[in-house]
Amino acid sequence: MSYLRQSIIDMAGYVPGFQPPDEKDWLKLNTNENPFPPSPRVLAAIQAATNGDLRKYPDATCRAGREAAAALYGYSDDWVILANGSDELLNNLIRASAGEGDEIGFLNPSYSYYATLAEIQGAKVRTFNFTDEREIVDFPDLYQGKLFFLTNPNAPLGLTWTVDEVANLSDRCAGLLVVDEAYADFSDGNCLDLVRLKQNVVVTRTLSKSYSLAGMRLGLAITRPEVIAALDKIRDHYNLDRLAQAAAVAALEDQGYLLNCVAQVCATRDWFREELAKRGYHVLPSGGNYVFASPPDRNGRRVYDSLYSRKILVRYFSDPALSHGLRISIGTREQMEVTLQALSEIG
Amino acid sequence: MMAATDLVPRVENAAYVVDLANNENLMGPSPLAIEAIQREAAQVYRYPDIDGTPLLDALAEHYETETEHFMLGNGSNELIDLIARQWARPGTEVIVPSPSFLPYGSASQRAGAKIIRTGLRDWHFDLDAVVDMICEKTSLIILGNPNNPTGTEIDRGTLEHWLATIPEDILVVLDEAYAEYSSDQGLGLALLKQRENLIVLRTFSKAYGLAGLRIGYAIGSPDLIRIVQSQRQQFNVNRLAHTAALAALKDQDYLLRVLGNNVVFKRILYAGLSDLRIAHVPSFTNFILLYCGYALATSEALKTYRLLVKPLERFGLHEFIRVTIGPPETIERLLIALKEIQSEQSWFPVSECPVSVPKQPCSGEKLWRY
Ligand SMILES: Cc1ncc(COP(=O)(O)O)c(C=O)c1O
Ligand SMILES: Cc1ncc(COP(=O)(O)O)c(C=O)c1O
Numbered sequence: 001m002s003y004l005r006q007s008i009i010d011m012a013g014y015v016p017g018f019q020p021p022d023e024k025d026w027l028k029l030n031t032n033e034n035p036f037p038p039s040p041r042v043l044a045a046i047q048a049a050t051n052g053d054l055r056k057y058p059d060a061t062c063r064a065g066r067e068a069a070a071a072l073y074g075y076s077d078d079w080v081i082l083a084n085g086s087d088e089l090l091n092n093l094i095r096a097s098a099g100e101g102d103e104i105g106f107l108n109p110s111y112s113y114y115a116t117l118a119e120i121q122g123a124k125v126r127t128f129n130f131t132d133e134r135e136i137v138d139f140p141d142l143y144q145g146k147l148f149f150l151t152n153p154n155a156p157l158g159l160t161w162t163v164d165e166v167a168n169l170s171d172r173c174a175g176l177l178v179v180d181e182a183y184a185d186f187s188d189g190n191c192l193d194l195v196r197l198k199q200n201v202v203v204t205r206t207l208s209k210s211y212s213l214a215g216m217r218l219g220l221a222i223t224r225p226e227v228i229a230a231l232d233k234i235r236d237h238y239n240l241d242r243l244a245q246a247a248a249v250a251a252l253e254d255q256g257y258l259l260n261c262v263a264q265v266c267a268t269r270d271w272f273r274e275e276l277a278k279r280g281y282h283v284l285p286s287g288g289n290y291v292f293a294s295p296p297d298r299n300g301r302r303v304y305d306s307l308y309s310r311k312i313l314v315r316y317f318s319d320p321a322l323s324h325g326l327r328i329s330i331g332t333r334e335q336m337e338v339t340l341q342a343l344s345e346i347g
Numbered sequence: 348m349m350a351a352t353d354l355v356p357r358v359e360n361a362a363y364v365v366d367l368a369n370n371e372n373l374m375g376p377s378p379l380a381i382e383a384i385q386r387e388a389a390q391v392y393r394y395p396d397i398d399g400t401p402l403l404d405a406l407a408e409h410y411e412t413e414t415e416h417f418m419l420g421n422g423s424n425e426l427i428d429l430i431a432r433q434w435a436r437p438g439t440e441v442i443v444p445s446p447s448f449l450p451y452g453s454a455s456q457r458a459g460a461k462i463i464r465t466g467l468r469d470w471h472f473d474l475d476a477v478v479d480m481i482c483e484k485t486s487l488i489i490l491g492n493p494n495n496p497t498g499t500e501i502d503r504g505t506l507e508h509w510l511a512t513i514p515e516d517i518l519v520v521l522d523e524a525y526a527e528y529s530s531d532q533g534l535g536l537a538l539l540k541q542r543e544n545l546i547v548l549r550t551f552s553k554a555y556g557l558a559g560l561r562i563g564y565a566i567g568s569p570d571l572i573r574i575v576q577s578q579r580q581q582f583n584v585n586r587l588a589h590t591a592a593l594a595a596l597k598d599q600d601y602l603l604r605v606l607g608n609n610v611v612f613k614r615i616l617y618a619g620l621s622d623l624r625i626a627h628v629p630s631f632t633n634f635i636l637l638y639c640g641y642a643l644a645t646s647e648a649l650k651t652y653r654l655l656v657k658p659l660e661r662f663g664l665h666e667f668i669r670v671t672i673g674p675p676e677t678i679e680r681l682l683i684a685l686k687e688i689q690s691e692q693s694w695f696p697v698s699e700c701p702v703s704v705p706k707q708p709c710s711g712e713k714l715w716r717y
Contacts, residue, residue: 023393033392043388046587050384052375054559054591056366057552084421087580113581120578212392215586234457236425237450242559243384243587247391 020313027335030313032155032183032290034212034265035331038247039257042213045250046243058242065245068252069220073192078225081232082248084239086182086206086219089231090149091117093202093221096230097176098123098146104175106149107136109156109322111180114149129321132284134161139172146175152191153183156315156327158286166191170198176227178202185210185262186269187287195222202227209289210262211251216244218251265289269330275340282325294325306346312339364653365680367671370495370525370634372556374608374674376591377601380557383594384587395586398576402593406564409596410536415569418576419584423524423550423563428454429578430487430546430565434518435460439486444472446496446662448522451489460486470499470628470707474509481514488513491522493529496659496669498630500529503537510542518571519545524563525632527554527602528609535566543568546575553633554605555595562588609633612672619682623689626698626705634671638705639685640694642668648692652684664708 020026037043065082073080083089090113098104100122106114108127118125126145129137150169153160161169170177177200184190184205194201202223208214218240221231240248251258266289273283273291280296295303300323304316315327330336365373399419407414420426427450435441437459443451445464452462461484465476477488493500513519519542523535526549535547550563562584565575595601613630620627626638639645642658645668649656657669670681689695698705 031394033394036392037389038392042391046388046391047385050381050388052381054381055371055373055375055556057369057371057558058561084585085580085582087582091580117580208394214394215391217395217582217585236421236428238422238424238561241421241561241585241588244585 025311027312027331027338029329029331029335029339030315030327031214032209032288032327032329033214034209034261034289035335036212036261036264038212039251039254041254041257042211042247042250045246049243049246054242056242058238058240058245060238062240062245062248065220065240065248065252068249069222072252072255073222075195075222078228079195079222081221081228081235082240082245083219083221083231083235084244085208085217086180086204086221087113087117088217088235088239089204089219089221090114090178090180091120092231092234093147093176093178093204094118094121094123095234096227103145104147104149105143105145107151107154109154109317109319110149110151111155111182130159132159134159134165136169139169142172142174144174147178148173148175149178149180151180151182153187153287155183155288156290156317156322157284157292158288158290159284160187160189160287163189163191163194166201167194167198170194170201173200176200176202178204180204182206183209183288183290185258186266186289192222195224199224207248207251210258212261213247213251216247218244218248264333265330268333268336271333272328272330272336272340276343279340279343290327290329292325292327298324300324300326303343303346307339307342310342312342364655365673365677366655367673367677367681368655368657368669369558370553370632370669370671371558372554372605372633373671373677374556374605376556377595377598379598379601380555380591380595383590387587387590391586393586395582395584395589397581399584399589402589402596405593405596410566412536413569416539416566416572418565418572418579419589420563420565420579421583421588422552422558422561423522423548423565424450425561425579425583426548426563426565426575427451427489427520427522429575430518430520431455431458431460433574433578434458434487436486438484440482440484441487441489442477442480442485443489444474444477446659446664447489447491448495448524449661451491451522455487455489467497467707470497470704471501474501474505478509478512481517485514485517487518487520489520489522491524492534493523493525493631495524495632495634496636496657496662496664496667498628498632498634498636498669500531500631503531503534506534506538507541510538510545513542515544517544520548521545522548524548524550524553527606528633529631539566539568544571546571551592551595554602555592556605557588557591557595560588560591562592608674609672612674612678615675616672616678616682619678621702623682623686624698624700624702625685625689626696626702628704630672634669636664637668637670637685638666638696638698639668639688640666640692640696642666644692644694645688648688649681649684652680654681654684666708667705
């Protein structure tokens with residue numbers, strides 16, 4: 001196997017959130033999935049597409065999906081691409097911009113999968129820390145990396161950079177600035193308009209979170225047509241199957257349902273944050289469907305284990321910079337009451 | 348000669364378009380797969396299993412081996428791409444016996460390798476030519492068997508003998524997208540026992556009738572599978588594709604019906620082609636290569652009958668079309684259309700009687716340019 005890159009052979013691979021085998025017995029607050037089902041119109045669209053036509057190849061361009069996204073976000077079709085999860089876009093943005101040995105950057109902490117994707121491509125990684133006031137530490141006047149990922153709202157902390165701050169950051173990136181807006185539907189603002197204003201900005205979205213479609217694998221990106229064309233060139237030819245395409249169109253077109261779910265999750269999140277604060281937890285303000293909460297003794301592992309023994313699954317990060325807290329996804333009001341009750345018992 | 352676009356549509360008796368261009372299974376997937384999707388649909392808010400383990404386990408059971416030998420792709424197309432990214436690196440050479448499925452070459456080229464094409468001998472890959480092209484830069488050989496678009500297969504003895512001559516450090520990929528239709532369904536798996544550095548690709552797109560769902564799989568040693576896995580993104584196959592493929596795999600009775608039908612359909616088609624004296628290459632798949640003199644004009648003419656077929660000029664087969672083998676009513680429509688085109692167009696040949704296999708075009712440089 002002398003032809004293989006040693007780095008690939010040695011790769012450890014990304015460790016995603018634990019998925020228990022007996023899922024139904026658990027309260028799963030560890031992967032930021034939406035507690036509400038997808039829109040009934042989405043389920044109807046999937047059912048309607050579930051027929052003998054599944055024998056046929058899907059539309060390789062996903063035209064209907066692009067049109068729906070373009071109409072929703074106010075861009076023309078050639079500024080939009082849909083993908084097999086936003087993971088596919090994050091992967092292909094690296095492949096499109098960074099060669100082997102080139103550098104890409106992102107914040108620490110943020111979506112840890114960027115590092116795995118960089119490793120797959122053989123790209124080098126540089127990370128920057130930031131403060132609770134969203135100050136990025138030691139960021140150069142002009143960052144020379146080929147691509148910089150800004151998870152906004154930040155995961156796992158929930159902090160959200162303003163549009164002005166992101167615009168300023170884009171001026172300080174020589175390469176692409178990819179604003180990963182996986183959770184933007186849960187936050188007050190977003191950077192969609194920056195795509196028009198700034199040459200180097202790409203906004204990515206996922207339908208996994210706010211649209212409750214993690215199982216369908218749907219993401220999208222809005223950026224300049226040149227970048228879209230490059231992403232189209234390197235993607236898997238039939239990257240989206242028939243059911244995913246049907247689901248995407250129905251989901252993007254049912255904004256009423258989306259806004260209602262998002263409003264409920266956000267209300268529950270803000271209430272949950274206050275309740276945690278009453279119990280002595282330190283909780284950062286969050287623009288996502290999760291909060292990052294530190295118990296008074298700053299021992300995340302202890303609380304994680306105690307919740308685990310009660311079959312409540314939250315996300316614990318062993319990274320010393322994060323081990324003082326837990327990322328807790330926001331479920332329904334009832335689920336969060338159960339969680340609070342458990343946290344009260346744990347103390 | 349009449350330009351294809353001058354042909355007047357004549358479709359009064361053809362109520363709908365039949366797509367015979369993509370080698371899809373016209374019977375569609377197992378009804379159990381459809382039901383399984385309907386049951387699972389409400390669960391789509393959950394991420395899929397990251398590796399598709401229940402399906403991998405079922406595949407392992409089906410093939411009587413271990414789960415570690417399998418991985419899933421978003422169609423075998425994705426698997427070809429993942430393999431190319433790792434093995435077809437700049438500075439290497441990839442041998443692609445041709446004509447064959449176009450992504451073998453395009454994925455390898457995109458990954459940076461130099462593509463070396465070898466040709467056919469009597470409609471079968473010239474395996475000696477492949478051996479002749481091996482050099483120290485050769486990292487990968489991608490072989491379709493049964494092959495698309497020829498529809499031919501290479502027998503087990505020949506492949507075993509050939510594989511033994513390929514240096515161990517070269518990865519051989521055997522794409523068995525049509526294996527279910529072939530005369531030797533266990534071929535790839537048997538070869539894996541012989542050779543370590545081999546990956547076999549299979550798909551649910553063809554005989555299982557699930558092209559619309561994008562799911563295929565690779566079989567190989569756990570070490571090789573781990574390397575291909577490391578190239579893929581997490582969650583590359585969605586929840587409903589997992590569900591449908593698992594149900595389809597478990598419904599082997601339905602698969603047997605599909606395969607049994609294909610045998611019958613083929614017999615009907617062969618008889619009709621013989622009557623019309625249209626030369627063709629005997630098929631070990633669900634599609635067939637027809638000699639029609641002028642590929643593009645024939646495919647355009649067939650469109651006026653609302654029949655879509657694949658003209659093969661991009662494969663260097665300018666005189667051939669590829670047609671999916673369908674049920675009797677589709678075959679009848681095809682034969683009626685071909686008969687009319689044949690009688691009206693001087694370029695459409697009438698073969699000798701009895702019909703022989705068409706002469707294979709030479710695969711000179713002009714055809715296999717890269
Ligand atoms: C910040 C961020 N980006 C992207 C993703 C991946 O989304 P998708 O499911 O669309 O691949 C996640 C999922 O957890 C995420 O947290
Ligand atoms: C030989 C061959 N391999 C692979 C494929 C692609 O299959 P999938 O749908 O699994 O990507 C095809 C489809 O036409 C094919 O003919």
